[in-house]
Amino acid sequence: MITHMMLDSGETAVIGGLLTEADSKTTNAIPLLGDIPIIGYLFKNDRIGKVKDNLIILVTPHILRGAEERRSALSSEMRRHAERIRDRTDTVAPRLDVSEFVPIGQMVIINGETEPDARLWIDNNKVDVFEDGSFNAVVKLRREGVNELLIVAQDPAGNETSVTRQAYVETF
DSSP, rough: OOOOOOOTTTTTTEEEEEEEEEEEEEEETTTTTGSSSTTGGEEEEEEEEEEEEEEEEOOOOOOOOOOHHHHHHHHHHHHHHHHHHHOOOOOOOOOOEEEEEEETTTTTEEEEOOOTTTTTEEETEEEEEOOTTTHHHHHHHHEEEEEEEEEEEEHHHHHEEEEEEEEEEEOO
C-alpha cells in the first residue's frame, strides 16, 4: 500500500477506489405458460450474472504558494468571469475536447478540456471544470449493451457545445 506520493501542481493521481460485486438472477417468462410444470421451461429464460461497481478517487492538487499568489489567482479568476459577463455579444460556442474516454467494466473515465469558465454536464450530471479548463469524470454506465453519453459544455453567455460518445457494457 502506498502512503505517500509526489505530484506536480495540476497533475492527477488515482488515490483509491472501492469495488463491489453482486450476483443477480433474472427470470423472464410468458405469463401463465412459464408456470406450467414440465414444459414451462420452454416459455421462460433465466439469466444469472455478476454486477461489478467501481468507485475511483482522483486527486488533482493546485498549489498556490503564499498570500500574493493566492490573491493573484483569485484576482485573475474574478477578472475572467467579469469579462465574460460583460460580453453579451459572445455568440461563439465553447470548445469541448474529449481527450480520454476509457470504458472499464460498467464505468467510463472521461478527461478533456473546455473553456475555463464553462459549465459542463455529462448525462445531466454536473462536472467541475478546473481553472485551466480541464475536467475529469468517472461515470457509471446505466445498462448492459450500448450506452450513449451526452457531454455538454455551456459558456456564461449561454452558448453550448455537445459531444456524444458511446460505450458498450457486457456482463457475463
